[in-house]
Amino acid sequence: MNLNPIHYFIKRYHSPNLKADELKRMLNLWFPFLVNRIKILNISEDFSEMKVRLKHSFWNRNPYKTVWGGSITSAMDPFYPIMMKQIMLRKDIRTDFFSKAINVEFIRKVNTNIFFQFKITEIEIIDAGELLLKDGKYDGWHEVNGMAPGGNTCVKGKIQVYLKKNP
Numbered sequence: 770m771n772l773n774p775i776h777y778f779i780k781r782y783h784s785p786n787l788k789a790d791e792l793k794r795m796l797n798l799w800f801p802f803l804v805n806r807i808k809i810l811n812i813s814e815d816f817s818e819m820k821v822r823l824k825h826s827f828w829n830r831n832p833y834k835t836v837w838g839g840s841i842t843s844a845m846d847p848f849y850p851i852m853m854k855q856i857m858l859r860k861d862i863r864t865d866f867f868s869k870a871i872n873v874e875f876i877r878k879v880n881t882n883i884f885f886q887f888k889i890t891e892i893e894i895i896d897a898g899e900l901l902l903k904d905g906k907y908d909g910w911h912e913v914n915g916m917a918p919g920g921n922t923c924v925k926g927k928i929q930v931y932l933k934k935n936p
Contacts, residue, residue, distance in 0.1 A: 785858040789814050792855070805829055805840045810884075816855040817894070819848050819887040823915070825880060836879040841915060845926040846871055848887045849911045853930050856894055862901050863935040869908065870929040879923045883915045897932065907932040 778795055781787055789812035796802060796809050806824035813819070821844055823829070829840040846868050854866040889911065897907040908931050915924030 783858070785861065787855060787858075789816060792816075792851075796851075801843065805843050807840075807844045816852045816859075817889045817891075819852060821848060821885045821887065823883045823885070825882050833878070834880055836883065838873070838875065841875075841879065841883065841924055842871060842873055842926075844883070844885060845873065845913055845915070845924075845928060848885075849889070849913075849928045849930045850932070852887060852889055853897060853907070853932055856889065857898065857901065857932065860898055862898065864901065864907075864932040865935060866930070866932050868928050869931040872927040874925040875923070876925060877921065877923050879915070879917070881917050883917060883923055885913050885915055887911075887913055901932060901934045905934040 781791060782795060793809045793812050802808070806826045806829050808822045808824065809819060810822055811818075811820040823836065823840060823844040825836055829836050831837050850866040850868050854864055857864050893909065893911070897909060900907045908929065911928050911930060913926050913928065914922045915926070917923050
């Protein structure tokens, strides 16, 4: 009997039975997120919404005492592909997935925590599923805003999600 936790996590990560709380726990323990102070606060049970916090700290602060742009980009980059992958798995469509491109617009300096609310609509899910079944791939853009605790938008991001259907 092999009790290697890494094998267990990888197997669960690619399972259509993965629960939102399991994914949240896995991602919050992932080393790059720990170092960048990225924390998943909430994932909806159907994986269509995710709330993420990027904590302003010594580890991700530049000499001007604002958050590094790379940390902000890291907090936006992986979540739409992960959400889409899991949604498609639940529809019995296995995919390879990644962020193909990311465009970031920095609106104001970030010297506090920043929150991101990722949402995928039902229309986007239907379109992605149809394209995967028809063409074997999906290539779509999704938008997210980074908000300061007071509600001010500090960052706007567009993430291009690429999914390729596995045979």
